Amino acid sequence: MLIGYARPSVEDPECQHQLMLLKNFGCTKIYVEMHASPKNRLQLENLLEQAEDGSQLVVARLYTFADSTRQLVELLNILETKKTTFFSIHENIDTNNEKEYPFIKILSYLSDFQSDAISEKTKAGLSLAKEKGVVSGRPRKADKNVKKAIELYESKQFTLAEIKEKTGISRSTLYRYLEN
DSSP states (O other), X not given: OEEEEEOOOSSOTTOHHHHHHHHHHTOSEEEEOSOOOSSOOHHHHHHHHHOOTTOEEEESSHHHXXXXXXXXXXXXXXXXXXXXXXXXXXXXXXXXXXXXXXXXXXXXXXXXXXXXXXXXXXXHHXXXXXXXXXXXXXXXXXXXXXXXXHHHHHHTOSOHHHHHHHHOOOHHHHHHHHHO
């Protein structure tokens, strides 16, 4: 069975173009989202529940189906476990006709590569900032405020709320300094 899936987009807010493509492709059942948001995609959830062995999911474009490479990999893996194939009309991607290089496997490698590249760039940027003397993280509290907060705490005449009000040092920060 050919199952279609459509979701509104900027170019096709009413899904008219997608519906035409899916019907012309021969989809007998079409799930249409009411919104373009990546959250609360109820029709996609229904589709994934109804997908069965031997079915093929058809979409007009990849971005109709997934919002990121990682999500695309996850959704294709779900379809694979349900023995449902996938076809994207615009990109002409058919997971049913894979020979040596399965699309899901290649996509998974690309997704991992994308994550690794972002991670490496982040690490390099943090390292470079550290070499330049830039301190990452939350700014430290002024030493005089910390000393005053400790004195007030040790005097046992003030509550933690009063100490925070007078010094700006929170209870957890005060306790952290007291441990050291």
